[in-house]
Amino acid sequence: MQYMIGSVVEGVVTGIKPYGAFVYLDSKHTGLIHISEISERFVRDVHTYVKVNQRVKVKILDVDEDGTHFKLSLKALQPQKARSMRKRITHELPPMKIGFASLQEKLDGWIKDAIQ
Numbered sequence: 001m002q003y004m005i006g007s008v009v010e011g012v013v014t015g016i017k018p019y020g021a022f023v024y025l026d027s028k029h030t031g032l033i034h035i036s037e038i039s040e041r042f043v044r045d046v047h048t049y050v051k052v053n054q055r056v057k058v059k060i061l062d063v064d065e066d067g068t069h070f071k072l073s074l075k076a077l078q079p080q081k082a083r084s085m086r087k088r089i090t091h092e093l094p095p096m097k098i099g100f101a102s103l104q105e106k107l108d109g110w111i112k113d114a115i116q
Contacts, residue, residue, distance in 0.1 A: 013054045031070035
């Protein structure tokens with residue numbers, strides 16, 4: 001089978017490590033779902049999201065040079081609503097009343113003091 005970046009494929013979880021889950025796609029192709037690609041939420045333990053021998057649908061993010069090992073993602077297939085639940089909080093900074101301008105005003109006085 002021909003696999004391409006961006007494709008959604010089905011595989012079987014063959015192993016779980018603290019850093020992610022290994023997925024068997026076919027006799028020539030395998031992949032890793034890194035812990036950062038399991039969920040949008042903090043993943044303390046990969047075992048809480050996938051189990052060995054579980055069938056999973058994953059998205060191919062990248063392919064290694066030999067074309068047999070893939071970087072996979074579960075979180076890329078989560079609905080957009082779930083992925084955007086966390087709103088980005090932005091704060092506006094107050095206008096600055098100090099800065100380089102105030103240093104420039106005092107610089108000449110400091111130089112005179114240092115010379116004397």
